[in-house]
Amino acid sequence: MTHTTEALREEHAEPVNKRETRSLYKKRVPIYPKSIKGHFRRIKWTFLTILLGIYYVVPWLRWDRGPNAPDQAVLIDFPARRFYFFFIEIWPQEVYYLTGILILAALGLFAVTSMFGRLWCAWGCPQTVWTDLFLWVEHQIEGDRSARIRLDKAAWSPSKVGKKAFKHVVWIMISAATGGAWVFYFADAPTLARDIVLFQAPAAAWLTIGFLTLSTYLLAGHAREQVCTYMCPYARFQAAMLDEQSLIVTYRSDRGEPRGKYKRGESLENRGHCISCNQCVVVCPTGIDIRDGQQLECINCGLCIDACNRVMDGVGFPRGLIALDTLSNVESRRKGGKDTFRLIRGRTVVYSSIMLVVGGIMLFGLISRSPLDINVLRDRNPLFVALSDGSIRNAYTFKIINKLHDTRTYSLSVKGLSGAEISVAGGVAPDKKFTVAPDKLASYRIFLKVDREALENEATDIEFVLTDSVSGTEATYDSVFRGPDR
Amino acid sequence: MPTKDEKDTFAAENTTGHEWDGIAEFNNPLPRWWLWIFYATIVWSVGYWVVYPSWPLVQSYLPGVLGQSDRADLATTIAEAKQRQGTYLAKIEASDVSEIVADKELFDFASAGGRSAFGLHCSQCHGSGAAGFVGYPNLADDDWLWGGTLADIQHTIQYGIRSDHDETRSNDMPAFLTDETLDKEQINDVAEYVLALSNSGSDAEAAKRGEPLYAENCASCHGDDGKGLREMGGPRLTDAIWLYGGDKASVVKTISFSRKGVMPAWEDKLDPVTIKQLAVYVHSLGGGE
Structure with missing residues (x-):
């Protein structure tokens, strides 16, 4: 008995699997970012204005392409399977340009991240832009941080209901405008705008507007930083692009620590410049403490820099306790060394050179892009046909793509096969002049006939040459003429 | 300076409590709304049962209110x-x-x-x-x-x-050997003549002997010059194309037993x-x- 009592007295451990220590889910703790003025805030407003301006204005720009094509400068025409971008017109088989653009975008993101941190997150990302806009609305209606905290804690009153309702109505209006602008990229904007006003727009337009309204309202109004921390893959892997040489928003711990409350005139011995005012924390839109170092929630927006600079000005310390800096500089200053910034590093060179190569290939493709394309598919069954006079014939499916906006007529010739006779299947193109309607593809079956004696090998390399009879533009296609085994 | 990392590493409340050989499992809690989305998808799936064809019954299945059917x-x-x-x-x-x-x-x-x-x-x-x-x-x-x-x-x-x-288009080539119209020798001669028409014969003597036999037995359908007669469906014998083979054995076989393809x-x-x-x-x- 004594033994048991002793044992009971000794074992004081907390049960590790106690229910309250093990919640697998976490309620979102609301963040009330305080508004702040400053250098980085101005940059954010500038980017927000420019980007939203581009987004809303671009579908309304006109671009004259002649009578047979849409006059919208930027248009993704799904039913007709065309993408128009000012002077460029992309056909579905040229969608590799999109691949190139995506590769360039990804590499651009990597390169910028490795040099200057998450500038995309800070200024360019739609999530940032719309969240900023929504926060501004919230600030205008409910007041700044402390007022918003008070309002959320207060009991429901007519004034609170009014403010909240007003805020959500404005948010939903902005969201609807977001979705409403998106659909203009996919149809003639003025026509669609009229249809929307008259409630005659197609169901796809309404669904798109509805979906984007809902997603904008939820993501920018409610989810906010949760999109960055839980949904965005980039936030999770951006650390792989950063190194100690990347210029990122940095708390200069070498200067700031040890931190503590500061009374004016107090000696600066045995303490750093950080006065623990927490202004960097209250302005942070993702609710982190930058003094903990670089972390995945940090979108590099620099608002903490603005906040800290104001405080430093106030207490009479130099600015830049939080600044765009590199981790290696913090280390080197701590050891009494100097600041350096190396822009040219292994990874930046690799990213930039791949970008140059991909960009070069795309530019070359775009410049050498012809308004006339041909595609020749040789019959493989049968490989060739022996004719009654002993000559050999091959058949080809011949596709002519006329990317111009007027009808063109083409003539065909073959190089590399002496005495080859060209004919066309059916009663079409009897004079061997191929007429293709504007912006269309036409398919023909072509026969090549040649004397058996003219063939030196089982396979002879040939080249089809199609010539535009008006402009003289030539398109060539390498193919093969096959005969019997020799 | 306590950082988040250190807190994660050392604080007991940030593990699930599961431990194997001293390795503890971290608890990185999901946001609560994520869980609600999960429940919402379950509720949504019930909607599918109602709207689309779902549960199998003994004789048929629940058709769903939309009456959707792939068939x-x-x-x-x-x-x-x-x-x-x-x-x-x-x-x-x-x-x-x-x-x-x-x-x-x-x-x-x-x-x-x-x-x-x-x-x-x-x-x-x-x-x-x-x-x-x-x-x-x-x-x-x-x-x-x-x-x-x-x-x-x-x-x-x-x-x-x-x-x-x-x-139907039809003709009937006689089987010269079976019908005993020509003997093997004569058939050989005719075959040589026929091959000579397209310059692929080898025995000029035999071909010469075959010429009158051809005129008598074959020309009515294949033409005097061997160029065939379309109205009779008589194949052209002067070209490079042979439906049943252009070697001598095939030609002899054709003359001897005839060929009658059917379409x-x-x-x-x-x-x-x-x-x-x-x-x-x-x-x-x-x-x-």
């Missing part, structure tokens, strides 16, 4: 496609084959339809590329037993060759529009006249 959708899609084809098919029905090939759009449609029908009904004998086999004519070359114009081809497809149709009449099996499309397609293979 019915397919039927609708096919009906729609048929309707879109309808304008072309009506045009083909009303047009003569020669009018079809003159209209690029109609020609493209008819050749595509013909290709599909060819694969279904003709490729078994003539090959999917229409190049034929021994005994089954190559339709892509320019050698035609019964004529290679659009009308000729249409007629052949419609009524067949040696078929049971009254309008069915398609009139009863295919509608006139399909036959026209087939004619257009076969004509477009390269040999059309």
Whole structure:
């Protein structure tokens, strides 16, 4: 008995699997970012204005392409399977340009991240832009941080209901405008705008507007930083692009620590410049403490820099306790060394050179892009046909793509096969002049006939040459003429 | 300076409490709304049961309030496609084959339809590329037993060759050895003569002996000069194309025992529009006249 009592007295451990220590889910703790003025805030407003301006204005720009094509400068025409971008017109088989653009975008993101941190997150990302806009609305209606905290804690009153309702109505209006602008990229904007006003727009337009309204309202109004921390893959892997040489928003711990409350005139011995005012924390839109170092929630927006600079000005310390800096500089200053910034590093060179190569290939493709394309598919069954006079014939499916906006007529010739006779299947193109309607593809079956004696090998390399009879533009296609085994 | 990392590493409340050999499992809690989305998808799935076909019953299944059915959708899609084809098919029905090939759009449609029908009904004998086999004519070359114009081809497809149709194309080459019209020696001579017509013979003496035999027995169908007689379906013997082989043994066999390929009449099996499309397609293979 004594033994048991002793044992009971000794074992004081907390049960590790106690229910309250093990919640697998976490309620979102609301963040009330305080508004702040400053250098980085101005940059954010500038980017927000420019980007939203581009987004809303671009579908309304006109671009004259002649009578047979849409006059919208930027248009993704799904039913007709065309993408128009000012002077460029992309056909579905040229969608590799999109691949190139995506590769360039990804590499651009990597390169910028490795040099200057998450500038995309800070200024360019739609999530940032719309969240900023929504926060501004919230600030205008409910007041700044402390007022918003008070309002959320207060009991429901007519004034609170009014403010909240007003805020959500404005948010939903902005969201609807977001979705409403998106659909203009996919149809003639003025026509669609009229249809929307008259409630005659197609169901796809309404669904798109509805979906984007809902997603904008939820993501920018409610989810906010949760999109960055839980949904965005980039936030999770951006650390792989950063190194100690990347210029990122940095708390200069070498200067700031040890931190503590500061009374004016107090000696600066045995303490750093950080006065623990927490202004960097209250302005942070993702609710982190930058003094903990670089972390995945940090979108590099620099608002903490603005906040800290104001405080430093106030207490009479130099600015830049939080600044765009590199981790290696913090280390080197701590050891009494100097600041350096190396822009040219292994990874930046690799990213930039791949970008140059991909960009070069795309530019070359775009410049050498012809308004006339041909595609020749040789019959493989049968490989060739022996004719009654002993000559050999091959058949080809011949596709002519006329990317111009007027009808063109083409003539065909073959190089590399002496005495080859060209004919066309059916009663079409009897004079061997191929007429293709504007912006269309036409398919023909072509026969090549040649004397058996003219063939030196089982396979002879040939080249089809199609010539535009008006402009003289030539398109060539390498193919093969096959005969019997020799 | 306590950082988040250190807190994660050392604070007991940030593990799930599961531990194996001193390795503790971190607890990185999911946001609560994520869990709600999970529940929402479960609720949403119940909606599917109500709206779409779902649970199997003994005899049938729960059809769902929308009455959606893949089978019915397919039927609708096919009906729609048929309707879109309808304008072309009506045009083909009303047009003569020669009018079809003159209209690029109609020609493209008819050749595509013909290709599909060819694969279904003709490729078994003539090959999917229409190049034929021994005994089954190559339709892509320019050698035609019964004529290679659009009308000729249409007629052949419609009524067949040696078929049971009254309008069928038909001829009957005698089996000269079986019928004892010629003996083996004579057949050898005729064969040499026939081969000499296309400059592939080897025995000029025998060919000379075969010439009168040819004139007497063969010329009525194959022509005096061996160039064939289309109205009789008599093959041309002067060219480089041999349906049953152009070597001497094959030619001797043909003369001795005759050859009688049969092609069915398609009139009863295919509608006139399909036959026209087939004619257009076969004509477009390269040999059309």
